[in-house]
Amino acid sequence: MTDEQWTPPVVLLAVDLVILTLRESRLQILLVERGIEPYKGALALPGGFLQHPEESLTAAAHRELSEEADMDVATLTLEHLGVYGDPGRDPRGRVVSVAFLAIAPWLPEPTAGTDAANAEWQEIDRVLSGELELAFDHRRIVADGVERARVKLEHSALATAFCGPTFTITDLQEVYEAVWGIRLDPRNFYRKVQKTDGFIVAAGSERKSATGRPARLFKAGPRKVLYPPMVRPTELLTPEEQ
Amino acid sequence: MTDEQWTPPVVLLAVDLVILTLRESRLQILLVERGIEPYKGALALPGGFLQHPEESLTAAAHRELSEEADMDVATLTLEHLGVYGDPGRDPRGRVVSVAFLAIAPWLPEPTAGTDAANAEWQEIDRVLSGELELAFDHRRIVADGVERARVKLEHSALATAFCGPTFTITDLQEVYEAVWGIRLDPRNFYRKVQKTDGFIVAAGSERKSATGRPARLFKAGPRKVLYPPMVRPTELLTPEEQ
DNA sequence: CTAGCTTTTTGTCAGATTGACAAAAATGGG
């Protein structure tokens, strides 16, 4: 933001969305099939260019969220993830993309007849392993988004965003297990979430499943930051964290 | 990144740098006095527009770092902080600024005769309190940068970046105390950093100060991620974390 | 050269937390 009487270069600004959810106890991500070049036919993150020069980044992210994922925007957490603006990442020119992370509490299959018609949930592992190829540098963005979700599970109540309005403690544990990719001890998990004041609060009734003891229902509490944090077992840290 | 046959709006891209250091046991930030409109004469973060369309964001950040702060780029940590792109934040048009956070290990006064001639260190408290007014939305960016530093002190070895090549444990403790704004118990701090393998390693000699028992010298170890983390006493959490 | 001051380093101990394993409680089904 210093001086210049010379014309600074301009760029095209886009937003990309990493939308994560839990389906069948597995972490999944919403991807769309690109309809145009470049990377026509390839899988990519939902997103797009700013619609008009006055549109804010978060507004654009919310717009794409409702257009392409057909989601009730208000209920979702939406958080800035990063900026991906290396020259050469898009053959159309200098495109700088601002990525957002959204956590969705279970969703039906994307509804046809909308912009999201060609959107579908994919297992996160198939993306990270490279089995599914993504357009641009989107795989890198996905990796960053997943890592962000892992970290946020430690220090925030984000896990409840994966669940519906009410959930059992086992449901919540499955969120942690799916995102972290590890098994947790039920007793210790129970103790931890119960003693973290305001993390979850009782929601009255119980849920009976087909079999087994009925589970108590909870809902997200007022606390958004967890102190002390949930601790991720050291076995599952990323390499450079060892 | 969806389809369009219409021309997407363009924006001007800038980088802004939050450069923090410790001077006299206080957290300080490098600010420059703006030489041109808008906000001419006001204090602002070092930064500027991309120099040419092929310049990468990190390259621009490094360039500004060496130009305006006159720093040896290679030795500094430089990390993406956030994106600030609300319409209307810059009267010249749609400017999207990518902010970076840099931690500097003590520096002499900014040298005259360079781009950094009008740069000076300011106490972070004077900025956050509003006593010093900053251009644009830079105060918000500073606040985000400080909060990022606070959090990173917990989970990473970032604190060593505030110190020189060698330092004492008391030096390190003063980093934590200055950034967190709280006093720590020396015994417990000592125990914690010593038992976190790879955080700091002995550097041989000792440093004699004017008075008192000589302190052992250490240098930054290989570990960059702290597990378990340093814990910030609960008294000093931000309001929404309570 | 020694007493006193300052700063660093180490001791200690009660209370809290974690990790691991086990047992009890509640429900539906045969």
Next chain:
DNA sequence: CCCATTTTTGTCAATCTGACAAAAAGCTAG
């Protein structure tokens, strides 16, 4: 009414934390 299943609770050793205290090592003044 016994059994399988799932949720919930007990327990206990090992570890970590918070608080306070004391020892160690150098410098300086007299």
